[in-house]
Amino acid sequence: MSEDLNASSAAGTKELSPTVVGIQxxxxxxxxxxxxxxxxxVGFVLARKPELLSHSSSxxxxxxxxxxxxxxxxxxxxxxxxxxxxxxxxxKAWCQTSGFLTVLLSATSLAMVMFLxxxxxxxxxxxxxxxxxxxxxxxxxxxxFSWLACLFLASLPLVGWGKYGYEHAKFSCTVIWSxxxxxxxxxxxxxxxxxxxxxxxxxTYYYILKAARRQARVGQIAVLPATNVGPRxxxxxxxxxxxxxxxxxxxxxxFLVLGMVIFCWGPYVIEIILESERVLVRYxxxxxxxMVSHSSALLYPVIYGFHIRAIRRSIKRLVTSNLRCGNNxxxxxxxxxxxxxxQAMFRNRSASEGSVNSFDMAWSPRRESESLWTLPAIKEExxxxxxxxxxxxxxxxLEVFNLPGSCV
Numbered sequence: 329m330s331e332d333l334n335a336s337s338a339a340g341t342k343e344l345s346p347t348v349v350g351i352q353x354x355x356x357x358x359x360x361x362x363x364x365x366x367x368x369x370v371g372f373v374l375a376r377k378p379e380l381l382s383h384s385s386s387x388x389x390x391x392x393x394x395x396x397x398x399x400x401x402x403x404x405x406x407x408x409x410x411x412x413x414x415x416x417x418x419x420k421a422w423c424q425t426s427g428f429l430t431v432l433l434s435a436t437s438l439a440m441v442m443f444l445x446x447x448x449x450x451x452x453x454x455x456x457x458x459x460x461x462x463x464x465x466x467x468x469x470x471x472x473f474s475w476l477a478c479l480f481l482a483s484l485p486l487v488g489w490g491k492y493g494y495e496h497a498k499f500s501c502t503v504i505w506s507x508x509x510x511x512x513x514x515x516x517x518x519x520x521x522x523x524x525x526x527x528x529x530x531x532t533y534y535y536i537l538k539a540a541r542r543q544a545r546v547g548q549i550a551v552l553p554a555t556n557v558g559p560r561x562x563x564x565x566x567x568x569x570x571x572x573x574x575x576x577x578x579x580x581x582x583f584l585v586l587g588m589v590i591f592c593w594g595p596y597v598i599e600i601i602l603e604s605e606r607v608l609v610r611y612x613x614x615x616x617x618x619m620v621s622h623s624s625a626l627l628y629p630v631i632y633g634f635h636i637r638a639i640r641r642s643i644k645r646l647v648t649s650n651l652r653c654g655n656n657x658x659x660x661x662x663x664x665x666x667x668x669x670x671q672a673m674f675r676n677r678s679a680s681e682g683s684v685n686s687f688d689m690a691w692s693p694r695r696e697s698e699s700l701w702t703l704p705a706i707k708e709e710x711x712x713x714x715x716x717x718x719x720x721x722x723x724x725x726l727e728v729f730n731l732p733g734s735c736v
Contacts, residue, residue: 344414352499353411355619360404363626367397370633373642384447384467389632391471392440396625399433402426404622407500416494416501423501427492430502432482434621435521437628439474441589442525444632446470449532452539481520489513497614505603514604522597526589533582540579588631592624 344352371393374386381387406426410416416423450461485492485503490513493504505514596617602609634640 349411349414352615352619353408356404356408356411356622359619359623359626360400360408363396363400363404363629366626366629366633367393367400369643369646370629370639371397373633373639373646377642384462384464385444385451387467387471388440388444388447391474392437392444392628392632395433395436395440396628399429399437399625403430403433403500404625407622410494411499414496414499423494424486424492427501427503428482428486430500431485431517432478434624435478435481435517436474437624438521438525438589438593439478440471441585441628441632442528443470443474445529445532445585449536452536477520481517484513484516485510495614497611498618499615500618503600505600506606511604514600518597518601522589522593526586529586529589533586537579537582584631588624588627592621592627596621 371390374381374390374393381390403426406418406422409418418426447462447467450458454461484490488509490510491504491507492501493507494501495504503510503513503517599609599614599617634643
């Protein structure tokens with residue numbers, strides 16, 4: 329390794345015991361593998377359903393998944409190798425490239441999370457104008473702007489404002505935050521990648537919570553006059569509870585999304601700001617915070633992908649079909665994806681009452697477009713719903729296919 333790389337990380341060098349090195353390396357390896365698998369599954373499900381990509385949320389989620397997958401595929405393997413050898417073995421050129429990709433992909437992921445919160449804000453607070461506020465052209469502009477802005481941010485250290493190099497305490501190539509030339513860049517990076525997105529998310533989710541609670545109150549008031557009407561009593565009670573559940577679900581989602589961003593990136597950004605101010609930060613703290621920030625590549629698909637019921641069910645069917653490839657429970661079909669065997673249809677009464685397409689309701693394009701991306705109008709739904717619908721169907725119609733922070 330060249331002398332300048334050694335010099336850049338000499339201040340943070342510390343001899344670790346083989347046990348500590350083994351624990352660190354194992355944690356990074358597990359993070360890398362699990363992140364690759366989760367992002368690949370979510371990306372595969374979105375890619376094989378083109379009708380989903382017509383929605384703004386799916387486009388943003390696809391870009392978030394892509395940036396996390398590329399980070400896990402190209403950056404984390406070299407972080408793992410550096411943690412094992414406690415040194416950078418891949419030359420100065422790739423160190424510069426790895427640092428560039430780290431800043432680019434991490435900043436892009438946070439930008440996509442910010443625009444997802446804006447998308448959910450318009451979907452819930454402004455449902456009647458959502459189609460125009462988050463039109464395909466505007467969504468594409470948001471995506472292009474995010475990539476270009478983050479590309480510009482990551483290029484600054486390459487042209488002299490900031491400096492990429494190997495950080496021993498972070499066992500990776502990144503910006504040398506403690507270098508004098510990186511002091512101003514550290515402030516810019518912190519504002520652009522964390523403080524601005526976090527502020528936007530706090531404002532949008534605040535109004536999402538207000539809308540969800542208002543919707544819950546409207547739903548409860550709408551069912552009060554019919555609470556004593558014989559056969560409709562149970563159904564109205566269920567609908568009222570469901571609308572009230574919307575507020576609590578929005579609250580949990582808000583804490584989940586904001587908590588993930590603050591937990592993963594807050595400590596790391598504070599730590600690099602302290603480094604830029606020449607405050608001595610312990611080696612163990614630097615190592616812990618950088619590992620927590622890398623864990624966001626795994627949390628993104630878990631929170632934004634697996635939380636969507638349609639994606640979760642599709643992944644479950646995909647895994648089940650591969651594990652039961654010798655069983656006749658599922659057999660592949662070119663048109664419907666999976667066809668349920670007669671034995672399975674006999675065991676499932678709902679499948680015997682309709683077609684195969686109605687059985688696989690998670691992937692009906694019309695159903696998704698009506699239930700995944702729009703705000704349920706609780707009052708109108710209560711007044712216009714057929715009287716012969718079952719209780720379980722009503723609850724399902726109100727809560728299926730919701731993106732975290734979406735139209736609850």
